[in-house]
Amino acid sequence: MISIVFQQLLTMFTIMFFGFILIRSKVITSEGTRQISTILSLFVMPATMITSFNADFDAHRLKLLLWATLAAFLTISIRAFIVHVLLKKEDRIDKYATIFPNAGFVGIPLVLATVGYEGVFFMSGYIMANNVTQWTYGQYLISGDKKAMTLRQTLLNPGMIGAAIGLSIYISRLPVPAFLWKSVDSLAALNTPLAMIILGSYIANSNFSELLAFPKAYWTTFLRLIVTALISIGIIYLLPIDDYMVEIVLTVASCAPAATNTAILGRLFGGDYEYGARLVVLTTLLSLFTIPIIVQFAQLLFG
Numbered sequence: 548m549i550s551i552v553f554q555q556l557l558t559m560f561t562i563m564f565f566g567f568i569l570i571r572s573k574v575i576t577s578e579g580t581r582q583i584s585t586i587l588s589l590f591v592m593p594a595t596m597i598t599s600f601n602a603d604f605d606a607h608r609l610k611l612l613l614w615a616t617l618a619a620f621l622t623i624s625i626r627a628f629i630v631h632v633l634l635k636k637e638d639r640i641d642k643y644a645t646i647f648p649n650a651g652f653v654g655i656p657l658v659l660a661t662v663g664y665e666g667v668f669f670m671s672g673y674i675m676a677n678n679v680t681q682w683t684y685g686q687y688l689i690s691g692d693k694k695a696m697t698l699r700q701t702l703l704n705p706g707m708i709g710a711a712i713g714l715s716i717y718i719s720r721l722p723v724p725a726f727l728w729k730s731v732d733s734l735a736a737l738n739t740p741l742a743m744i745i746l747g748s749y750i751a752n753s754n755f756s757e758l759l760a761f762p763k764a765y766w767t768t769f770l771r772l773i774v775t776a777l778i779s780i781g782i783i784y785l786l787p788i789d790d791y792m793v794e795i796v797l798t799v800a801s802c803a804p805a806a807t808n809t810a811i812l813g814r815l816f817g818g819d820y821e822y823g824a825r826l827v828v829l830t831t832l833l834s835l836f837t838i839p840i841i842v843q844f845a846q847l848l849f850g
Contacts (some may be wrong), residue, residue, distance in 0.1 A: 549843045555660035556835050559653070559743050566747020579750040584807075587741045592651050593709025595735040596674065599667035600713030601728055604720050608668070614788050615669045618797055619676035619769075621786075622779040627684065629775060634767075639689050641767040644826040645775060647685060650677050652742035653803045653834070658796055659739070659787035666796045671710045674798040678706040681808055705743070741834065745807070746831055753828045763823065768830050771839040776802035780845050791849055798845040802838050804830035 548663050568573045574584070602608075623646060630642040648654065658666040682704055716723060781803035782793050810824040 548560040549839055549846070551661050552657060552842050553738060553839045555657055556838060558657055558660075560835060561738065562740050562743035563747040563750065566744030567751045569717075569744065569749075570748045570751035575744075575748070577748075579746065580608045584745050587652075587702060587745060589705050591734055591737045591741060592655070593656055593705045593712070594731050595738045596671045597711035597716070598728070598731050599664045599671055599737045599787065600665065600717040600837070601664070601723075601732075602668070602717070606634070609718070610668060611788070611790055611793050612672045613838040614786065614790075615793050615797060616672035616676050618783055618788065619784055619800070620680070622675060622782050622797070622801055623680050625773045630770070633770065638763070638767075639691070640809060640826065641763065641803055643685055644687050644767055644809045644823065644830065645770045646688075647677060647806040647808065648771070648800055648803035649806045649827075650800040650803055650829070651832070652746065652807060654739075654800045656739040656742065657799050657803075657838070660793065661799070662792055666792060666842060669793050669796045670712065670800060671799060674706050677800075677806075678704050681806065685808070693802050708732045720805075730827060748827050749807075749810070749824055749828050750832075753825060761822070764826055764829055767826060768833055771805055772802060772831050772834055773841075775836075776841050777844075779843070780848065784848055794849040795842070795845060798842060798849075799838075802834070802841040804834040 551844060566575075566611055570580065627642075627648045630638075630645045634641050634645070650670065654673070658670050696786055698776075715721070783797050783801075788794055805827050807827055809827050810820055
């Protein structure tokens with residue numbers, strides 16, 4: 548699997564470079580990037596999650612999905628405790644980047660490449676937990692205002708809606724016409740290229756000299772890609788999941804780079820948006836080297 552992960556990462560970074568070229572050559576403007584990001588977040592990623600539920604109902608799989616969701620909440624909570632201890636109170640953006648991985652835009656393509664839509668089924672549990680905590684505790688973390696946490700944003704964000712639709716179809720065994728599934732599948736296929744183009748735009752808009760000038764960013768990157776990933780694997784190992792695929796999916800989610808919301812929510816809620824974007828870029832670039840190593844370690848542990 549390690550070679551598959553590395554090859555997929557190289558493919559993703561190649562598309563990311565293509566996005567970099569599109570921005571630098573001004574084929575796509577900042578406004579175009581924003582529009583692509585909107586399409587990706589509101590429609591493509593939910594479609595990917597819905598597609599993962601296109602399978603015959605299995606009570607055991609549903610039980611494993613619940614375990615995956617519980618494990619996600621637990622690992623995110625442990626990371627929140629770790630950053631409270633290891634980072635300063637004012638390091639709000641660093642804390643957010645360390646706690647929340649890019650499970651959707653980076654995790655899903657890797658899972659698709661390694662274990663297919665079966666893995667995305669379990670990844671949806673992680674994304675649900677990630678979305679709930681990002682739009683509650685994450686907003687509070689960046690803004691410093693508890694009023695920023697709203698039930699509406701928690702329940703009505705695209706990831707939750709996509710998971711809810713897919714899960715409802717799966718549990719109710721509602722018959723869906725084949726042409727609808729094929730349409731959703733086609734939309735879901737856009738996830739990887741659009742996500743990588745967006746990440747490439749972040750790199751294109753970054754000042755590399757400034758990116759390398761923040762020693763604190765390297766500490767945050769180390770926490771996100773190595774420390775919290777290994778601790779998360781330890782937690783997953785101790786849980787009675789006993790399913791190799793679920794454990795690997797949770798590992799991929801846990802060792803993904805910082806969530807793009809590190810920059811997006813920074814802009815919305817008064818955080819340091821530019822520094823957040825630099826953290827997204829730095830963790831994404833270095834994850835090319837760290838993700839294969841972490842996944843290889845998890846394979847030895849869970850295998």
